[in-house]
Amino acid sequence: MKTKAGLSDRRKFILNMARGIGLASMGGFIWSAFIDEVTASQLILRPPGAIGEKDFLKTCIKCGLCAEACPYDTLLLAKPGDHEPLGTPYFMPRDTPCYMCTDIPCVPVCPTGALDVSSVTTDGHLDINIADMGLAVVDEQSCIAFWGIQCDACYRACPLLGHAITIEYNKNERTGKHAFMKPIVHADACTGCGLCEHACVTEKPAIHILPREVAQGKAGDYYIKGWDKKDEKRLKDAHAIHTTTEISKEKAADKLNGDLLEGLYE
């Protein structure tokens, strides 16, 4: 049977299918590329209790209940133009840090578990001190305490004073009679609340919060503290890449006693 355009039903069906699949692929690629770009931001600070960024992006439903629960309006929802994953909650500590409420109102209201209550719970009680929003990093070049000027603004602002930030005393060789009082951040205690960044007196903060993934390196399995029992446990799950060459096929001693040295004694 021929239609008006002179196409058989069979051809028309095939063409329509091809058109549908083609258009869907075209739209799908544009859509995917856009999604890939808008979710690429790494430098975003999430509310306390947030699960890993990759899971967070698929689990957060963008309802804003956490932002509404925050009594300090710390949490913002990313708007078009903020260049952060759209609609997801984040905060900018230089403007408004997380004041680490002990009842953590933002976390239990989350309906999807993108903010995980168990990650901020110790012995059945909410514990904001174990929250992990990021890590404070000091820029020693612009921190005036490293110049020798006395400033402990970040140290005093820190809610975990004496744990997350301590002051290290060094002799100031330039003057010969003064001391450096340098702020040192301890990654195991810092929650990334950003009160230090908020308090920093320099024009652009010399101490600022970065997501832990960005701020921290990783020694890997090749380096282990032999003097530290806890660190030694990492050996158990250590992974190593084994390369096999002509020489390493045999035991080292056999190889050395074998043909490797043959020519040497002749």
Next chain:
Amino acid sequence: MKSLWNHYRYLILRRVTQLGLLFLYFGANAWGWTMLQGNLSSSIILNVVPMSDPYAALQMLAAGAILATDLLVGVAVVTFFYFIIGGRAFCSWVCPINMVTDFAAFVRELIGMNKLTGVKQPASRNLRYWVLGLSLVISAIMGVTAFEFISPISMLHRGIIFGMGFGWMAVLVIFLFDLFVLKNGWCGHICPLGGFYSILGKFSLIRVHHSEENCTLCMKCKVVCPENQVLYMVGKESLPVLSGECTNCARCIEVCDDDALNFSIRSMAQNKKMGE
């Protein structure tokens, strides 16, 4: 005055509902009201009853997220309401984009754009089901909720409650698209959430019912209907509008001067038909 009310009663009720809900959501963030907190993606009534967007949850599922209990309860509440009662009523009674696209359709008719483009529409209304399917495929491949990152509905709704940013541009795009490119383009052709609710609301109880004996074939209903393919029976047969694509906006009911269209409960409408 009375005829004015008769001609716009459902439109007024819908605008009151849409704006009222928006106001409650806005008040929750601005002044700490607890009547209705959150937004259309997920919210909670009086700190007790959760509500969650089932389409967003479906994308989360496709993306491989673990669905929390609170979310599932919220999804059940919303699904129950639209599946059993409301049909696709979300689109015309709740969604804020509806006001934008209704306005675009109004201007379109006013300036004669429909005469310029003609009756034949260049796109299929089934496009939305393709977009719906595509959104789930992309969610699965990319591991994120695909539509939630581009949804102009969320951008507008979240924008009104939490701050708009450049979200107004997305809304303007929808408006211009509906005005100049495609009649009822967004809500009637593309929006996958509309497609989702078309499927979900297919079996709901509240239905528009047409009685052919009262119809004078003025076709006002077909002109005003944003999904006029669902009114295929007008002037031909007494039938309930059973297509899930009907948004229960009731514009057809209020423009009808002959009482040929009315709301009815599904089974009653069917019984009436059988009794004939």
